[in-house]
Amino acid sequence: MEKDKDNHNPAYSGGGDQVLLEHIRAVYEQFEEKLAELSILRELGAALLHINDFRRVCETILEVIISSSVARNCSIMLMDYDRNRLFLVAATNPDRESYVIEAKDVFSKNNVRYTFAAGEGVAGKAVSKKESIFIADVEQSSLFVWLEDPKVKIGTLFSVPLFIEDKVLGVLTLSHPNKEVFEDKDINLFNIVASFVSLAINSTLNYQSLQYSEQKYRALAEYSSYGITIVQDGMHKFANPSYETLTGYSFNELRAIRLEDLISSELNTPNRGHCNISHSSDNPGSYEVVLNCKNDRKKEIEITHAPFTYEGRPAEVISVGDLTQRKRAQKELLKSREEAEAASKAKSEFLANMSHEIRTPMNGVVGFTDMLLDTDLDDEQIDYARTLKRSGEGLLALINDILDFSKIEAGQLEFETVDFDPEAMAYDVCELIRPKVQEKPVEILCRIGDKVPAYVNGDPGRLRQVLLNLMGNAVKFTEAGEIELSIELTEEYNDRIKLHASIRDTGIGIPKDKVDTIFDVFQQADISTTRKYGGTGLGLPICKNIAQIMGGDVWAESPSTSLRTGESGKGSTFHFTAWLGKSEENQVKKFASISLSGKKVLIVDDNQNNLAVLSNIMESVGMHAVGITTADKVVPTVKSALEAGNPFDVCISNIQMPEMSGYDIARQIRSSQSQILGIVLVAFSFSTERDAIKCLQAGFDGFLPEPIDRQKLLDLLEKLLGEGQEGKHLETLVTQHSARILVAEDNPVNQKLAKMMLTKAGYQVEVANNGQEAVDKCTKAHDAFDLIFMDVQMPEMDGMKATRAIREKGFEAIPIVAMTAHAMKGDREKCLEAGMDDYIAKPIKREFVFEMLEKWVLNKEPS
Numbered sequence: 001m002e003k004d005k006d007n008h009n010p011a012y013s014g015g016g017d018q019v020l021l022e023h024i025r026a027v028y029e030q031f032e033e034k035l036a037e038l039s040i041l042r043e044l045g046a047a048l049l050h051i052n053d054f055r056r057v058c059e060t061i062l063e064v065i066i067s068s069s070v071a072r073n074c075s076i077m078l079m080d081y082d083r084n085r086l087f088l089v090a091a092t093n094p095d096r097e098s099y100v101i102e103a104k105d106v107f108s109k110n111n112v113r114y115t116f117a118a119g120e121g122v123a124g125k126a127v128s129k130k131e132s133i134f135i136a137d138v139e140q141s142s143l144f145v146w147l148e149d150p151k152v153k154i155g156t157l158f159s160v161p162l163f164i165e166d167k168v169l170g171v172l173t174l175s176h177p178n179k180e181v182f183e184d185k186d187i188n189l190f191n192i193v194a195s196f197v198s199l200a201i202n203s204t205l206n207y208q209s210l211q212y213s214e215q216k217y218r219a220l221a222e223y224s225s226y227g228i229t230i231v232q233d234g235m236h237k238f239a240n241p242s243y244e245t246l247t248g249y250s251f252n253e254l255r256a257i258r259l260e261d262l263i264s265s266e267l268n269t270p271n272r273g274h275c276n277i278s279h280s281s282d283n284p285g286s287y288e289v290v291l292n293c294k295n296d297r298k299k300e301i302e303i304t305h306a307p308f309t310y311e312g313r314p315a316e317v318i319s320v321g322d323l324t325q326r327k328r329a330q331k332e333l334l335k336s337r338e339e340a341e342a343a344s345k346a347k348s349e350f351l352a353n354m355s356h357e358i359r360t361p362m363n364g365v366v367g368f369t370d371m372l373l374d375t376d377l378d379d380e381q382i383d384y385a386r387t388l389k390r391s392g393e394g395l396l397a398l399i400n401d402i403l404d405f406s407k408i409e410a411g412q413l414e415f416e417t418v419d420f421d422p423e424a425m426a427y428d429v430c431e432l433i434r435p436k437v438q439e440k441p442v443e444i445l446c447r448i449g450d451k452v453p454a455y456v457n458g459d460p461g462r463l464r465q466v467l468l469n470l471m472g473n474a475v476k477f478t479e480a481g482e483i484e485l486s487i488e489l490t491e492e493y494n495d496r497i498k499l500h501a502s503i504r505d506t507g508i509g510i511p512k513d514k515v516d517t518i519f520d521v522f523q524q525a526d527i528s529t530t531r532k533y534g535g536t537g538l539g540l541p542i543c544k545n546i547a548q549i550m551g552g553d554v555w556a557e558s559p560s561t562s563l564r565t566g567e568s569g570k571g572s573t574f575h576f577t578a579w580l581g582k583s584e585e586n587q588v589k590k591f592a593s594i595s596l597s598g599k600k601v602l603i604v605d606d607n608q609n610n611l612a613v614l615s616n617i618m619e620s621v622g623m624h625a626v627g628i629t630t631a632d633k634v635v636p637t638v639k640s641a642l643e644a645g646n647p648f649d650v651c652i653s654n655i656q657m658p659e660m661s662g663y664d665i666a667r668q669i670r671s672s673q674s675q676i677l678g679i680v681l682v683a684f685s686f687s688t689e690r691d692a693i694k695c696l697q698a699g700f701d702g703f704l705p706e707p708i709d710r711q712k713l714l715d716l717l718e719k720l721l722g723e724g725q726e727g728k729h730l731e732t733l734v735t736q737h738s739a740r741i742l743v744a745e746d747n748p749v750n751q752k753l754a755k756m757m758l759t760k761a762g763y764q765v766e767v768a769n770n771g772q773e774a775v776d777k778c779t780k781a782h783d784a785f786d787l788i789f790m791d792v793q794m795p796e797m798d799g800m801k802a803t804r805a806i807r808e809k810g811f812e813a814i815p816i817v818a819m820t821a822h823a824m825k826g827d828r829e830k831c832l833e834a835g836m837d838d839y840i841a842k843p844i845k846r847e848f849v850f851e852m853l854e855k856w857v858l859n860k861e862p863s
Helices: 002-048 054-068 121-129 184-223 241-247 323-373 379-409 422-437 460-476 527-533 539-549 608-620 631-643 662-670 692-698 710-721 748-760 771-780 799-808 827-833 846-858
Strands: 073-080 085-092 098-100 115-117 133-135 156-164 167-176 227-232 235-239 263-266 285-292 298-310 313-322 418-420 442-448 456-458 481-492 496-505 553-557 573-582 600-604 624-628 650-654 680-685 702-705 740-744 764-768 787-790 816-820 838-841
Touching (some): 054 184, 121 133, 121 167, 167 184, 227 241, 298 323, 313 323, 418 422, 422 481, 422 710, 456 460, 460 481, 460 496, 481 608, 539 573, 608 624, 631 650, 650 710, 662 680, 740 748, 748 764, 771 799, 799 816, 838 846
Parallel strands (some): 600 624, 600 650
Antiparallel strands (some): 085 098, 285 298, 298 313, 418 456, 456 573, 481 496
């Protein structure tokens, strides 16, 4: 048994030795693996220890990896997160030579030779997944994308991400021409090497970035025209050449001088302690001081300082600028400014005086031309007179444009801020434009958006000026058709709104290549237009400047586009936008009336656009509107509605229509034997000749001019359709002018013109030769005059003083309208402040005078 036992032991012992040997071999292999890892890391560490150059670092990494591992090709790619791409920065070629891109070009926009999008190819997948990817057989992998030299043969591939903390810096890729070459130990080695490579590359990039920054800021300091110094504990630690030049001391001398010893005093400040340059202050500061320079020279300088850490300790970086030249430049600038202001003031005074001197005789030229045209003249004389009037008006427009343009050029165009009604202003503009189309088959339309506020805050004068200019241009270039002014609210905030006005016409239009240039100074769409239509070439540039000052703009479109239909047509559309403040007054107009709500109205007009405008007005107050475009259908329509038990309450008809006029419609209805003869009839027309007697004789109950003012139309309908008002005619429409007018004017020619103009129109006129005489005539008897036209510049007592005297004597109800040759900005406001009610500039135009009479006498509400 023992033998057997002895015989058994060798066999048993031999088996144990084999296991032990295998165990020792495994330990040895692990030792060799660790030794290889330590060897390659030691070699990389030794090679990279004193290298801070990006190229040399990459070359060293490639050489060590290729020489110390089974890999035969190696590449390094870095991630550019701004463009989400991997850029190749270093690689070996088939001849085992390295290829490295300069560090400064790594993320250059021009470096697109070898790139991967994140997620593209093996390297891109390694970035997106943040994990290593091993491919034993490249030919069988769909992930492989090789962008390098196609001569490089790859069988086995391994890509490992380069991490800095949790962020992927790039990818290290190793390969071998043969398949299935890399073993587990190689993979482990590559992962360890990748961590070391990440640290080395990141450290090098940071070092070089720091070097670039240091070089950049050193260059800025060295070549700056400002003196720059670093002060620590009050002593100079650094000084650039400009600081040395400024103080007169070299840096070696400055190192022994405290900064506060250089500061003599703080400018305009008796307390020197205010200039506190100390690291105890965390905030930058700026001071003007007197600096004690070398050789007892003193300079006024500006010191700017900020906290700074220098060599690990608190310090101050200080910038010093010489104020001597700046102070001299400021004095010269102040002197130039004062001279410019004096010149501008003299220019303004000259323009104001010249405006008055030119406008006074122009008043006689234009006014008496109007009077001449009302006399019996033959065709040739009428042509001469009209040419004379156009020339006078052209000269007047030129004066106005030059006055405004000179103000814009000098930056002195003033704007007021008052509350005003934009809708009323729009209709005023249309009223002023209406006489200009008297001899043309042109209709003036006005459309106000429902969201436009009742009141806004801004400068109504400037707004009116732009609209008048754009509307005037439309009239000038439109021979037939229509001109539409539309105002909409396009933007709204807590304290302001944006209005968008558009002026659409059916005129000659603007060539496409001229649409933008017409807003340049002295430019028009065509040189020939100046000859045919006149104009200064300043109107549109002035509008552009006013709009831009008001935060908006002016532009043109041609052909025009209808805002209602959106369809393109002929002519042009000018757009004008402006920002205005919100008014504290009621923001929404309320036109709805109990007496009008539910009423049925028939609107007759051959113009579809005007029909749409009127229908919108009627429906906005709850009325039911029906529109027809042919006059011969009116009577059948009214009868049919009556027979159906749903009669019309009112019919609003255009006077001037083809084939059958509004007068004919009224006569047919009033002569009818049926009950339709009782319907209320309202007439309107774009003609400036308001023949109220013909309207009354034809059977109309009321009359309004185009464009129809929404408020006036609704007020008229209130009177006609209100309770107890049905069928009541407005006899006031045909009342003859019998008002008494006082004209205060010292110029004999202007006296004669005003008296002839007003007397011929049927008014009773009395003349005062100066302000004192006007006061005397006005106060002799209470209610002696219904209106006073007051010249501003008169001897003995001017119009301002005369107005104040009249108001002080208790005559508050008499309307006083300024009539002056002054047309500078602010003159209107001065007149209103003096107690006047309105303002017209000379030369006096007949239509403007009659506008004032209609506004303040004929249409004045009884007190």
